[in-house]
Structures are given as C-alpha cells and as structure tokens.
Amino acid sequence: MSTELPKTFDPAEIEARWYTHWENEGLFRPERPDAEPYTIVNPPPNVTGSLHIGHALDNTLQDIMIRYERLRGKDALWVVGTDHAGIATQMVVERQLEAKQDKRTNYSREDFVAKVWEWKEESGGTITRQLRRLGCSMDWSREQFTMDEHFSNAVLKTFVDLYNDGLIYRDKRLVNWDPKLKTAISDLEVETQDVKGSFWHFRYPLEDGVTLADGRDHIEVATTRPETMLADMAVAVHPDDERYKSVVGKHVVLPITGRRVPIVADEHADPELGSGAVKITPGHDFNDFEVGKRAGFKPAEMLNMLDAEANVCQTADALVPEEFLGLHRFKRDGVDGARELVVQRLKESGHLIPHIAKTKKGEEQELDAEPRTIATPFGDRGGVVIEPWLTDQWYVDAETLAKKPIEAVKNGEVEIVPKAWEKTFFNWMENIQPWCVSRQLWWGHRIPAWYDGDGKAYVALSEAEAQAQAGEGVALTRDDDVLDTWFSSALWPSATLGWPEQTDLVAKHYPNDLLISGFDILFFWDARMLMMGQYNTGKNPWPKLYLHGLVRAADGAKMSKSKGNVVDPLGLIDQYGADALRFFMAAMESQGRDIKMDDKRIEGYRNFATKLWNATRFCQSNGIGASSSIAAPAASHAVNRWIIGEVVETKEALDAALAELRFDAAANTIYHFVWDRFCDWYLELIKGQIDEETKAVAGWTLDQIFVMLHPFMPFITEELWSKQGERTNHPLITASWVDPQAEVDPAAKAEIDWLIALTGAVRTAKNELGIAPGAKLEAFCPAPGELAKSVVEANAAAIERLARLTPIHFAEAPDGAAMQVAAGEDAFVIPLEGIIDIAAEKARLEKALEASAKEAKSLEGRLSNANFVERAKPEAVEKARADHAHHTAEVARLEAALARLG
Structure with a gap:
C-alpha cells in the first residue's frame, strides 16, 4: 500500500531523516559474510579539514560505486577515516595556545601531544559530519585514524622493516624548509607564486694571473638571491662554451667572503642565458646541489649559511663576516637583511654590475638590478618563502621501491584510468628521487630511532629493543622527529583492515578493488601506496586507479581563496539538495577533463528530482504502487512491452558505463531514460488506459528507476521507494540490482518508437511555424509502410491525443500549402490552408x-x-x-x- 506523497519535494528533511536511518540500522555494511567482497578506501581527509568541492566530487564518485556494488549483492566495504595531518593539526593547536598568550614550548612534548588529542576528540570531526550530508555510505562503525594504536603499530613495523632491509637511511640532503614552522615539508605543501623581484649581476674576480680569452679578469654571474653568495662553492660553465674552456679548473675569489672556489664544467650552465656562467650554492639550491655532487662535493662538505629560522649563521669555513651573522635572509620589519647588505657591499666594492634601463621618455637610467617577476616557492601553511636547506633527514630508497609498481602498471596488473596518465606516472617513477620522510614536529608518528653518544642510530619497535641492540649501560636518546603523514597514509589500504595482523578483513578485503583519487596526489599518495603495498604484502593495493580532474570555477579558473572563487558544497546542498549536487558531479565527470561549476546545471538536476517526484505522485493517483517481483511482469500491450525493453537496454548501458568508470555516460543514460522515455513518453502513452497489466508494469518500471538512480541520487530514491509500498524490512539501499529477466521486444520497440517519432516531428513543426500545440490537424500519408499502417490502426486514439493528428488518410494530399513531417521511413503531408497565414x-x-x-x-x-x-x-x-x-x-x-x- 503506497503512502501519499506531499505535493512539494523537500530535500533537507528527507536527507536528514534517511541518513540517520541508514547509519543507525547499520545499512552501510549489511551482514553479508558469504558475499563477494567489494572494497574502496577513501583518501583520508585531514582531521582539521572541512568539505570542499574537490572532496564532494571525489566522494560522490566513490559512493556511486559502493552503492552500485552493494545493490549488486556484494559485501561492499567503504573504509572511512581521517589523517592526523601533522603540520596542519599542530598549527591549529598552537594557534589556540597563542590566542591565550601561551605557546607550545611552555609544555613538555607529552603534554602538548595530549592537548592535540584533546582537540581531536572535541573538534576533529567536522569533515566526517559533512561527508554524511553528502550521503556518503561509509562504514562509520570502523572509522579509522592514522594515529590509532593499531595503525601506529603498522607504521612503526614498516619503518623498522625498511630500515633493516636498507631501504630507509639517514642522509644529509636539501629539503624544502619552512623557516616559520621550522620543519621540512613535501613538494605538495609548496605553492609557487609570482613575486616582483630583481635580477642582480656581479663580477667574480679570477684568481691572480688568470684571465679569460677576451682578457677580462673576472666572470660575470647573475642571481635572484644575492644573499646565497655567502655560501657559494663554485662557478659552473658549459663544457662546450669556448669562452670559458681555458679557465675550467681554475678559481675565482669571491667578494665579501674571500673564498677561493673552482670553475667547473657542467651542462647545467646554459651558454645562451646571460653570461653562460652560473654561481653554485649547493647548500641552498636544488639544482646547485646536483651540480655540486657532480663536481665532487660530498653533502657533508657543502656549506650552510642559514639557521632553522633563515638567519645567517657562520659557515664551516668561518669566512662569513661578523656583520652578516644573525641577519635574516630578507628585509624584515623595516630592517635590512642579508640580501640588502650583500648588494650594498658588492656595490661599494665595485663588484655589482648595474642594469641600464630606459625611462618612459626614452632616457637611460642606472639601476642596481633588473626588475623581474620571479616564480617563488611558499609554504602553503607557514606562508613564508621556502628555503632549500641542507640538513640531516630520514630518506626512503624510493627508486628501489618504485620498480615493482612500474612493472605492475606496464604489465597491466594495475590499470590507470584514464590511460593518458600512465605516461606521467612512468616519467615520475622512473626518475624518482629519495623520499624525505622526517618532519621536525611533535605531533605524529615519532621515528623509532635512538642514538648513542657517538650519534649511532638504533632502529627498533621499542626503546627496550633499541637498548638491547646498543648493549647495557649505553645511554640512548630518542630521535625528536616524526614521520611525514604521506608515509603513514601510504599504508591506508591494508592497515585500516588490521594489517600486519592477518585479520579476516585483511584476508577478504585486501587488495581493495578500486581507488578513486584526484590526479594531484598521484605521486604523493597513489604511487606510494603501490610501493608500500608491494613491499609489505607482496600485492598491489588495488587493480584499478581512477584519476578524476579538478572542479574549476564557472570561468574555468582554478579555485583559490585568494581569488575569492571557492565554492562551498554545503551551500549548494542547502540550496539544491545533496542529490542534485551529486548528480551534477557524476554527469560532468568526463575522463581526462576538469569540471566547470555551473549552478544552472545543478538547478536543472534539482528539477530532474522534482520531475521524478511528480511522476511518482501521478502513479500513486492512478493506483500504481510497488512491484512484487524483480523480474518484469507479463505484458501484452505494446507500450508495456516497449518500456520493459527500455529498462533492459538502460540497465545494460548503465552496467557497461560503470564497468568502464564512465560516470558521465552512466548519469546521462539514467537521466534520459527517466526524463524522456518514462516521464515524457510512457506516462503520456498510458494515460486513459491504465488497466491492471499497466499498473503492474508501471509500478515495476518505477521501482527499476529507483534502483538504477539510487547510486547517484540516494535520498529521493529511498524516499519514493518507501512511499510506494510497505517495505520496512526491505529498504532501497540494500535492495537487489535490476534483473528484468526479459528481452527487448523488437515489434513493440518499432511500434512505440515510430509513434514517438511522429509525435515529436509534429510538435517540432508546429513550434517552428507558430501553430498552437493543441491544434488538431488532418494528415495524409501517400505511401505508408506496413509499420505505419499497423501503428495508426492500433494507436489512433493515442495519436490524436499526443500528436493531435486526426484523421489520418493513407492517400495523396490535396494541392496547397502544407508542411511535411516524417516518422521512420514514412512521410506525412499536413495541409495548412486556413490554419495559418502562409504569406x-x-x-x-x-x-x-x-x-x-x-x-x-x-x-x-x-x-x-x-x-x-x-x-x-x-x-x-x-x-x-x-x-x-x-x-x-x-x-x-x-x-x-x-x-x-x-
């Protein structure tokens, strides 16, 4: 027995009610111990985070797949959880302390970490509440956190195993250093911004008695970072540059420091750029670091001229003048920094080469430097310029770990969709650099390494094990650093299931079935999961990786807070409902393309939901309720046989699209079936002739719509499903996927498609000629085919009601102005004399x-x-x-x- 629907569709009330019901009843993970598993893990959002439009896209696509496979009877597990987000979380808590005129260093490490846990319990669930509003059917009963005890154990075991296998080591290398946060950060946490800056040119004097071929006693170099000359260790020229061949192996004597540094030949120097000579500061530039290594400098020998806060410190050779020590690298609070003082001293000593520029009037003027716009790296959280900094850190041998993932993608064990991303994957993986995994923070997984007085490291799962390695009486000090959060999240597909314990969940749900991810974390997360999955388990974490694009502003621009064009998905849900936003995301997700925001499209999908709502109300008013069978009912009327065939074809197209992860094709398939075939045609065709057979077929078809549309629009479909009949113990979320157990009826399809074509053609022609839609017109078909004869004979009333054609003559039309329309192979002539003013x-x-x-x-x-x-x-x-x-x-x-x- 159906329950009458209200006249208006109110998404907010329906969404809140159904989500609570689903979660409270445990319907996101129904008990299906013997069912085939299907597993997805969500990219764990930061515990500090809130839902943004990228999350909305990512999680909508995942929910479509998990709901689809759940309807197909699988033990569908969507693992949900959050990442402890080392830097972001520590910053949140430190800001709270600052607001109270307090600071982290007033506490012991243990007390501060306790405060972070306290914050996490009170405020760390914002994004998980927001994911519920989107309709995400995650298994919240098993919500994970990367700092949970079982997860932390997995992280420590992985670190120790990698160390024992020689795949983790401590090394002195350059890192992205954030002087404000005083920690190394990953490339993903670096934002490049265009900044107005300067390009200075200097003379570096050649050592006594040495000159260039043209007689000059100096080499000209240029830089955007003059302060780094305090730690210069070489000048590089291209090996084929004839201007400098005679001085390769000779030296220059640096101004200010007096340091004598070699001239080295290296292809990094481009003869076409500037003077063709490049100053080399291996301790403060990533390219220079590589040049320095090729020139024979060991990292331990490379000079460092800055402390952790980017203030000038003394280099190992003690050649930095006293006046520079303690200065910040840049001008700050109106006080000149090392940059300004270096330029001033070089200008005073005659080593600065001025830049000659022209004024607007064409007059020449002398400037200290050439003005330039410079791409400058900033920390995304600290907000200050990142400094390449030479420091001791822990590194993973990513080159070795990358070999098996590369092979897995090459041999097809792991499929990347869209395939176009494979080239990017291989390019990065085959040129991968050592992965810095240590961070100078208090919040996170503390590195399991202890040091003796000589600095020797003992890596173990516990201090007791480390002590046993060192021997009794050896005093040990634990490493202060924590691990990069990408290291721990790389274990997400297995550790969330209980690995390294061989739990039932691990046995059944690992490897997972699919990973859906933004392309922007292909290397930071996806590739590293492949590395760690292979290393820890010998298996790929999933056989298929789907990479979606970005959600962009309506004009195609990338969204950013600074541009003010960020879209709040929760605001869109408030305005249009979660179903409309979800359907928009799916319909616009075309492989290899970004999505442009379009409120009108979202509004259109809200209208689509209303259309379905009203169609269901129409069915209820005509005694059409829930079906009693998964299989299609018996049908004799052509229109009923036709709509059953339409369900068969729609289901097949939907299955094919989702198998290929073509979300746009899947959404458009169900959209056109619901709007065009069912609402616009089937319901129109059956009006006035709704007998018991038609009630059964219409009710069954409507149920199939609810099932097929449910992965995309879960809320409205569950509501309508429940109102069509008493199904208290049979909610839509755990219903069975469409299985018509029927075939397309070619005769019925030909008949109804012909009728639709005729009606559509007449309506279009009337609209073009300004004829009233309700006007009845006489029609002539001079040479009807057999199909035309049979359809007109069997559907005269429907043709009169829908196409407004009556009578139809199978004969030649009289002379005079007329319009022609076609249905299939049949042409119809419709006289217009007296209908409109032809002229x-x-x-x-x-x-x-x-x-x-x-x-x-x-x-x-x-x-x-x-x-x-x-x-x-x-x-x-x-x-x-x-x-x-x-x-x-x-x-x-x-x-x-x-x-x-x-």
Whole structure:
C-alpha cells in the first residue's frame, strides 16, 4: 500500500531523516559474510579539514560505486577515516595556545601531544559530519585514524622493516624548509607564486694571473638571491662554451667572503642565458646541489649559511663576516637583511654590475638590478618563502621501491584510468628521487630511532629493543622527529583492515578493488601506496586507479581563496539538495577533463528530482504502487512491452558505463531514460488506459528507476521507494540490482518508437511555424509502410491525443500549402490552408532567418580573428562562441521551417 506523497519535494528533511536511518540500522555494511567482497578506501581527509568541492566530487564518485556494488549483492566495504595531518593539526593547536598568550614550548612534548588529542576528540570531526550530508555510505562503525594504536603499530613495523632491509637511511640532503614552522615539508605543501623581484649581476674576480680569452679578469654571474653568495662553492660553465674552456679548473675569489672556489664544467650552465656562467650554492639550491655532487662535493662538505629560522649563521669555513651573522635572509620589519647588505657591499666594492634601463621618455637610467617577476616557492601553511636547506633527514630508497609498481602498471596488473596518465606516472617513477620522510614536529608518528653518544642510530619497535641492540649501560636518546603523514597514509589500504595482523578483513578485503583519487596526489599518495603495498604484502593495493580532474570555477579558473572563487558544497546542498549536487558531479565527470561549476546545471538536476517526484505522485493517483517481483511482469500491450525493453537496454548501458568508470555516460543514460522515455513518453502513452497489466508494469518500471538512480541520487530514491509500498524490512539501499529477466521486444520497440517519432516531428513543426500545440490537424500519408499502417490502426486514439493528428488518410494530399513531417521511413503531408497565414509566416521566418544569418556571419568573422581570440577576455570569447552556435542552429531551424511551407 503506497503512502501519499506531499505535493512539494523537500530535500533537507528527507536527507536528514534517511541518513540517520541508514547509519543507525547499520545499512552501510549489511551482514553479508558469504558475499563477494567489494572494497574502496577513501583518501583520508585531514582531521582539521572541512568539505570542499574537490572532496564532494571525489566522494560522490566513490559512493556511486559502493552503492552500485552493494545493490549488486556484494559485501561492499567503504573504509572511512581521517589523517592526523601533522603540520596542519599542530598549527591549529598552537594557534589556540597563542590566542591565550601561551605557546607550545611552555609544555613538555607529552603534554602538548595530549592537548592535540584533546582537540581531536572535541573538534576533529567536522569533515566526517559533512561527508554524511553528502550521503556518503561509509562504514562509520570502523572509522579509522592514522594515529590509532593499531595503525601506529603498522607504521612503526614498516619503518623498522625498511630500515633493516636498507631501504630507509639517514642522509644529509636539501629539503624544502619552512623557516616559520621550522620543519621540512613535501613538494605538495609548496605553492609557487609570482613575486616582483630583481635580477642582480656581479663580477667574480679570477684568481691572480688568470684571465679569460677576451682578457677580462673576472666572470660575470647573475642571481635572484644575492644573499646565497655567502655560501657559494663554485662557478659552473658549459663544457662546450669556448669562452670559458681555458679557465675550467681554475678559481675565482669571491667578494665579501674571500673564498677561493673552482670553475667547473657542467651542462647545467646554459651558454645562451646571460653570461653562460652560473654561481653554485649547493647548500641552498636544488639544482646547485646536483651540480655540486657532480663536481665532487660530498653533502657533508657543502656549506650552510642559514639557521632553522633563515638567519645567517657562520659557515664551516668561518669566512662569513661578523656583520652578516644573525641577519635574516630578507628585509624584515623595516630592517635590512642579508640580501640588502650583500648588494650594498658588492656595490661599494665595485663588484655589482648595474642594469641600464630606459625611462618612459626614452632616457637611460642606472639601476642596481633588473626588475623581474620571479616564480617563488611558499609554504602553503607557514606562508613564508621556502628555503632549500641542507640538513640531516630520514630518506626512503624510493627508486628501489618504485620498480615493482612500474612493472605492475606496464604489465597491466594495475590499470590507470584514464590511460593518458600512465605516461606521467612512468616519467615520475622512473626518475624518482629519495623520499624525505622526517618532519621536525611533535605531533605524529615519532621515528623509532635512538642514538648513542657517538650519534649511532638504533632502529627498533621499542626503546627496550633499541637498548638491547646498543648493549647495557649505553645511554640512548630518542630521535625528536616524526614521520611525514604521506608515509603513514601510504599504508591506508591494508592497515585500516588490521594489517600486519592477518585479520579476516585483511584476508577478504585486501587488495581493495578500486581507488578513486584526484590526479594531484598521484605521486604523493597513489604511487606510494603501490610501493608500500608491494613491499609489505607482496600485492598491489588495488587493480584499478581512477584519476578524476579538478572542479574549476564557472570561468574555468582554478579555485583559490585568494581569488575569492571557492565554492562551498554545503551551500549548494542547502540550496539544491545533496542529490542534485551529486548528480551534477557524476554527469560532468568526463575522463581526462576538469569540471566547470555551473549552478544552472545543478538547478536543472534539482528539477530532474522534482520531475521524478511528480511522476511518482501521478502513479500513486492512478493506483500504481510497488512491484512484487524483480523480474518484469507479463505484458501484452505494446507500450508495456516497449518500456520493459527500455529498462533492459538502460540497465545494460548503465552496467557497461560503470564497468568502464564512465560516470558521465552512466548519469546521462539514467537521466534520459527517466526524463524522456518514462516521464515524457510512457506516462503520456498510458494515460486513459491504465488497466491492471499497466499498473503492474508501471509500478515495476518505477521501482527499476529507483534502483538504477539510487547510486547517484540516494535520498529521493529511498524516499519514493518507501512511499510506494510497505517495505520496512526491505529498504532501497540494500535492495537487489535490476534483473528484468526479459528481452527487448523488437515489434513493440518499432511500434512505440515510430509513434514517438511522429509525435515529436509534429510538435517540432508546429513550434517552428507558430501553430498552437493543441491544434488538431488532418494528415495524409501517400505511401505508408506496413509499420505505419499497423501503428495508426492500433494507436489512433493515442495519436490524436499526443500528436493531435486526426484523421489520418493513407492517400495523396490535396494541392496547397502544407508542411511535411516524417516518422521512420514514412512521410506525412499536413495541409495548412486556413490554419495559418502562409504569406505572413513566410515573411516572419525570412526576416528572422536574415537576422540570424547576419549575426552568425559577424560572429564567425570575430572568432576567426586571432587577435580577438587570443587577447579578449576568456568569458568574452566563450560568449561569442556560444552566440555563434545559437545563431547557426537558428539558421538551420528557420531554413527547415521555410522548407516545410514549400
């Protein structure tokens, strides 16, 4: 027995009620011990995070797959949890302390970490609550956290095993150093910004008695970071550069420090750029670090001129003058820094080469440096310029660990979708650098290493084991650093299931079945999961990796807080409902493309939900309720046999699209079936002839719609499913996937498709010629096929009601103005004498055609102008293209309308 639906569809009330029911009843993970497993893990969001539009896309796609496989009867497990987010979380708690005029260093490490745990328990669940609003059907009963005890044990075991296998080691290398946070950070936490800066040119004097081929006694170098010259260790020139071949192996004597440094030949120096000579500071530049190693400098010998806060400190050779020591690298609070003082001293000593620039009046003026816009790395959280800094850190031998993942993708064990990303994957993995996994923080997995007085490290799962390695009486001190959060999250697919313990969950759900991820973390997370999965278990963590694009602003720009174009998904849910936002995400997710935000499209999908709501109300008002069978009911009427075949075809297309992870194709398949075939045609065709057979077929078809649409729009479908009949113990979320146990009926399909084609053609023609939709017209079909004869005979009433054609004559049409329409192979002539003013209509159409043709030609000229396309604002070009498409289509439509008039 159905329950009458309210007239209006209210998403907010429905969403809150159904999500609570699903979660409280344990329906996200129904007991299916013998069912085939299907497993997805969510990319764990930061515990400090809140839902952004990228999360909305990522989690919608995952939920579509998990709901789909759950409906297909699998033991579908969607692992959910959060990442402890070392830097981000520590910063949140430190800011809270600062607000109270307190600071971290007022506490012991243990007390501060306790405060972080306290914050996590009170405030760390914002994003998990927001994921519920999106409708994510995750197994919350097993919610994971990367600092949980069982997860921490997995992290420590992995570190110790890697160390014992020689795949983790301590080394002195350059890292991205954040002087504000005083820690190394990953490349993902570095944001490059264009900053107005300067390009200085200096003279570096050659050692006594040495000159270049042209007689000069110096080499010219240029830099955007003059302060780093305090730690220069070489000057590099290209080995084929004839200007410098005679001085390779000789030395220059640096101004200010007096340091004597070699001239080395290295292909890093580009003869075409500037003077072709490059100053080399291996302790403060990533490229220079590699040049320095090739020149024979060991990292331990490379000079460091900055402390952890980016203040100048004395180098190992003690050649930095006293006046520089303690200065910050840059000007700060109105006080000159090392950069300004270096430039000043070089200018005073005559080693600064001025830049000659022209004023707006064409006059020459002398500047200390050439103004330039410089791509500058900033820490995304500290907000200060990142300093390449030479320091001792822990590294993973990523090159060795990358070998098996590379092979897995090459031999097809792991499929990357879209395939175009494979090239990027191989390029990065085959040129991978050592992975710095240590961070100078208090919050995180503390590195399990202890040091004796000589600095020798003992790596073990516990201090007792380390002490046993060192021997009795040897005093040990634990490493202060914690592990990079990407290290721990790399274990997510297995450790969340209980690994290294061989739990039932590990046995059944590892490897997982699929990973859905943004392409931007392909290397930071996805590739590292492949490395760790292979290393720890000998298995790939999943056989398929789906990489989706970015969600961009409506104009195609990347979203950022600084641009003010960030879209809040929760605001969209408040406005349109979660179902509409989810459907938008799926319908717009086309492999290899980014998504442009479009509120109108989301509004359109809200209208789609309303359309389904009203269609269900129509069914209820005609006694159409829930079906009693998964298989299609018996049907004799062509329209019922046709809609059953439509369900069969839609289900097959939907299965095929989801198997290939073509979310846009899947969404469009179910959209067009619901809107076009069911609502617009089937319900129209059955009006006035709803007998018991039709009630059964219509109710069954509506149920199949709820099931097929549920992965995309879970809330409205569950609500309508429940209101169509008493199914208290049979909610839609755990119903069975569509299985019509029927085939397409070719005769019924041909009959109804022909009827739809005729109706559609007549309606289009009426609209083009300005004829009232309700006007009944006489029609002639001079040479009808067998299909036309049978359809007209069997559906005369429906044709009169839908196409408004009556009577239809299988005969030649009388002479006079008429319009022609077609259905399949059959042509119909519809006289227009007395229906419209033919001459006036022709004049109207010709005038409109002339206007649209003129506008289309004008726009075509504008768009073929390269200056306009390249220089105009992108939105102006986009509008011109849209207008051109509109007017071109109008020309075709109006020409067709005139042709109809003869």
